[in-house]
Amino acid sequence: MKKLFLLLALVSFSLQAQYKISGEMNPAGKYTWAILYKIEGARQVFVKSGKIADGKFSLELPINAKPGAYRVNYKTEGNGFVDFLFNKEDVAFTFDPEKAEKTIRFSKSTENKLYQEYIHTVSTQQFKTDSLQIAYLKNPLAKTASLYETQLAKITALQKQYLAKSEGKMVYDFIKATNRYNNPVIAKDPQEYLKSINNHFFDTIDFNNQTLYNSAFLVDRIIDYVFYMNYSDDPTKQRELYDTAVKRVLEKAKTQTFKKDIIEYLITQFVNASNIDFADYVLNSYYKKLPANIQSTEFTVNYLEKTVVAVGRIAPEISWSENGKNYKLSTINDASNYVLVFWSTGCGHCLREIPQLYAFTKDIKKSKVIAFAMENNDKEWKKMKQTFVGWHHVLGLKKWENPIARTYQIYATPTYIVLDKNKKIIAKPNTLEELKKVITYLE
Incomplete structure (x- = not known):
């Protein structure tokens, strides 16, 4: 019976023994999910996810979770994450989700609190050191050089102090590697200063x-x-x-x-x-x-x-027939620049913008428009293209499934792409106004 109770106690302990990762956003924002990753090299390995309620989330790690660097992501697009160290202890922090890196504050976790204290303390002193160096480059006074040496001694002492504080902890490796190189003697000119920092950039980092x-x-x-x-x-x-x-x-x-x-x-x-x-x-x-x-x-x-359609690439080939004549984008040669516009007769924005583009390009001499119409049939297109005389007109049936449109990664109409005479993509304006500026510049 005694062994049974001991076994039950061990099982109970193993079920409860977990580490908690808690975050609180201030302000709360409208974020709904927190996704936890473990960082391994340049990759992020999914660990688990949890709901965010009123800006708060809590994720649990098992007792055998591996120590290391972790990341909580809360945005589906753009930068929206917080990084922290986990070394067999609960981690709790608050932060502003719109500027997480600058505002994160740890209330739990010896490792993270120590590292944050180190970063704040040493960066303040580093700023003073850099300020003295800049001041000397502007006005090389002996007093400034002397103050620099004193300031350098402060940073060196602080580094030793924090290395001693972090001995035996995971954060020790980060504190050692974060230590920035400073010239032992104040640099006499900007080139010397920049060269020394560049040459010694990786001195304290063990790859x-x-x-x-x-x-x-x-x-x-x-x-x-x-x-x-x-x-x-x-x-x-x-x-x-x-x-x-x-x-x-x-x-x-x-x-x-x-x-x-x-x-x-x-x-x-x-x-x-x-x-x-x-x-x-x-x-x-x-x-x-x-x-x-x-x-x-x-x-x-x-x-x-x-x-494939990034700025700098040669635009993918397009072939079409016009007035009984065959054309290819790669060989067409009737302008110095080309505006390739993907549009549709069923697109409200296009019906407003394409006539405006036509009016704007009437007096343009060096640029020619190639209008690629994404349609399900040619009925309306045949009517409308007659109003845009002087343009090259291409019909792309199957609309969004058109192979050319898919190659060009068209997800919205109108889409504007500007090409040079060699059909190299030189701009991808997001709006008609941006396109007008590009065309005006090319004229």
Whole structure:
């Protein structure tokens, strides 16, 4: 009987022994679901989800949940998430859902409270250090250089203090890696200052550290380095900087799997920045040179599908007949630029905007309109196209299922795409007013 009671007690304990992740939004907002992920490399692994009620949510982790970096996502689109460390303890926090990273405050969790305290304390002192450096570059006084050395000693002492506080905790790895490089002696000119920060950017970051690897830390630092530490207004110089930065980052990645994840992430970022040329370069120069068993065919296919009509791409082919003559988009040569507009006679917005576009383009000399009508039949289209004399008219039957419309990823009408004489996509204005500005600029 005694053994039975002991067994029941152990079972009862195992059922109740869970860790609670609690969040409260202030203001509450209208968010309904919280989705919990564990971060592993550059990936997010789904853990569980729960409802948000009046801005509050609570998610439970089992007693055997793995320590590491976790993320709660509460938006279906855009940035809407909070990151935290989990190391076998309850975690509770409040935050403003519209600016989560800046407002999150932890009320439970030794690990997260210590890290947040560290970030706040050291960043304040780092700001003072940077201010002294900037002041010296503007006006190189010996007093400023002396104050810089004193300030540097403060930061060094703080770093040692927080490393000692975090000894034996998961947050120790993050505190060690967050320590930013500062010149031991104040820099004499801006070039020296920027060069030293760039050269020493990864000094305290161990890419072999599994705790850092399984968090957003490494990815965030890589993005900071590639996109913010290596910037130039000159396009040619910018490409050189990106090339050097990407190469250096990938040399830091110690495993092929992590290298793959980083390349995919960087390619996605370049696509989001509308830098298709460099995204292609990274894909061909780095991704396709990974071992075949590491590459993801799905990623490559999705990338090509997503960017087929991106700015910088050559527009996919369109063939049509007009007044007994056959045309191809690739070979048409009667203008310096082209406005490819996808519209429909059954679209209210189109019936308002297309006549306005026609009136606007009457006096335009360098640009020609190619109007692709997405229709279920040609009845209304035959009537309406007669009112837009001078345009090229293309009929696309099956409307939304039209293969050309699907290739061009048309989800709304009217959709405007501007091409140069070589049919390279140079702009995708969202509105008629934006389109007018682009056309005016090209004239």
